[in-house]
Ligand SMILES: Nc1ncnc2c1ncn2[C@@H]1O[C@H](COP(=O)(O)OP(=O)(O)OP(=O)(O)O)[C@@H](O)[C@H]1O
């Protein structure tokens with residue numbers, strides 16, 4: 356079986372800062388793959404490279420057998436890659452429902468003219484969208500927040516809404532950037548449960564950036580450790596936790 | 609308190625969410641339909657003007673309030689609509705077709721402006737649209753065979769199936785009919801994927817992109833649709849003016865249009881109508897003020913634009929959600945009666961971003 360996503364010799368720098376240096380990894384279909392590393396290691400940068408918000412200086416990214424390194428950012432979602440952001444990037448002034456409906460954007464069949472007239476086909480599509488959105492709402496227990504505006508929600512709920520919005524794309528690959536940051540221990544506990552649910556019910560492959568080692572070891576199949584933009588180690592959670600190079604990277608020499 | 613029990617997704621999708629709304633809007637519809645029986649010609653004309661501004665406002669609201677792109681050049685689209693319409697009916701084309709074509713032509717111009725200005729936001733975009741409006745003004749002034757140049761031109765009467773609709777009560781109903789159509793179209797757009805993607809761009813471009821929204825395409829559509837509505841307003845405006853000359857479509861008009869959407873309340877179609885009433889009443893108010901103030905101030909040449917600008921700034925600072933936002937707060941107070949807290953609206957901030965660095 357070939358990998359769902361493979362990063363090949365990715366490099367990225369900002370002026371003098373090498374955010375990512377020659378990173379390569381393969382993510383298999385159906386696995387939960389974690390990326391760990393100290394602050395500023397380049398984890399978010401790797402996500403931004405995959406979602407094409409940043410242009411790599413060199414290297415290639417192959418998704419489902421196709422190179423996506425020169426695709427425009429807005430094509431990535433329709434290929435089946437969804438993501439969340441470290442500090443949440445929601446549509447602040449909209450309701451939870453509308454945020455999630457945006458997730459259906461790539462699946463729309465309507466055009467401007469049918470929408471201006473709100474033809475029957477558009478209404479049918481809206482109903483269809485809502486059915487899918489409702490399933491995700493059920494999965495992530497967001498019923499009580501359905502019609503609330505994002506601006507009025509607590510941080511923990513916003514994080515969930517972002518995951519929900521990404522799931523509405525029905526992605527093949529889900530990128531989660533620090534899903535547990537800013538959550539209380541109880542909510543963090545829940546994260547590992549819904550990660551399990553997502554990978555089971557939606558059959559989505561998950562790449563997760565995470566600092567909480569408990570969560571990482573509980574949820575992930577494999578872990579990639581990086582530091583200063585460079586590869587440190589790759590292996591199962593327990594291998595990585597006991598790896599001397601990883602410990603050195605976290606503690607400093 | 610009021611709770612709305614939803615039993616079907618259709619209720620989320622429908623224009624009217626509950627029977628209360630149906631009742632009040634039905635009453636309003638009845639009022640505006642019988643209005644000509646009760647009010648005299650002058651006020652009927654003013655009310656027609658409110659509708660015309662509201663049509664342009666719907667267009668500008670979609671761009672500024674919903675997509676978050678500022679335009680200081682919408683007078684140009686009003687002008688394109690007006691001149692195109694005058695030209696088409698002058699050639700003897702049927703009225704509805706002519707209005708539609710005026711809108712489409714203006715939409716095409718909008719797409720043309722939208723395209724090259726995609727990478728601009730905030731103040732740069734405002735300046736680019738300002739420049740565009742200036743170019744259109746110059747073209748109108750110098751393309752004499754079509755526009756009549758500085759001298760201007762008479763607008764042919766709007767005759768449809770033997771009826772003259774260009775003034776008085778028939779014109780009132782024409783404007784009412786068109787504004788209702790435009791409003792429905794805009795509301796339809798906003799409850800569809802394209803409308804949602806416009807709002808998404810306003811709130812977070814990065815996130816919108818990652819959700820599969822093509823920024824360039826959506827912004828171009830927003831510009832085109834916005835210009836299209838404003839062009840339709842221009843067609844009706846031509847009849848309202850009766851005589852077209854370049855000085856009817858200056859920067860002052862653009863600012864007036866922007867004032868309308870800001871004062872009304874960015875991001876809401878209700879706001880468009882509050883704003884339209886406001887900018888129709890304001891000049892009357894200024895005229896009365898001029899008479900009562902001492903001559904030195906009253907006859908100041910820049911009084912009108914100055915006041916427009918001042919009001920715009922004051923609203924942006926103190927009530928960014930405009931008259932409609934104020935109304936919502938009052939309504940919420942009664943809806944949630946014992947529970948309302950002053951802090952409920954603390955988070956609200958303006959949609960107009962001058963800059964977005966990411
Ligand atoms: N847009 C940017 N412009 C300049 N430098 C950047 C940019 N994005 C990231 N960097 C730099 O690249 C390096 C890696 O950043 P990145 O955000 O990928 O780290 P991270 O591993 O996600 O860290 P954290 O755990 O704090 O989220 C940092 O030194 C950061 O300052």
Ligand SMILES: [Mg+2]
Nearest residue numbers: 398399400441
């Ligand atoms: Mg990060």
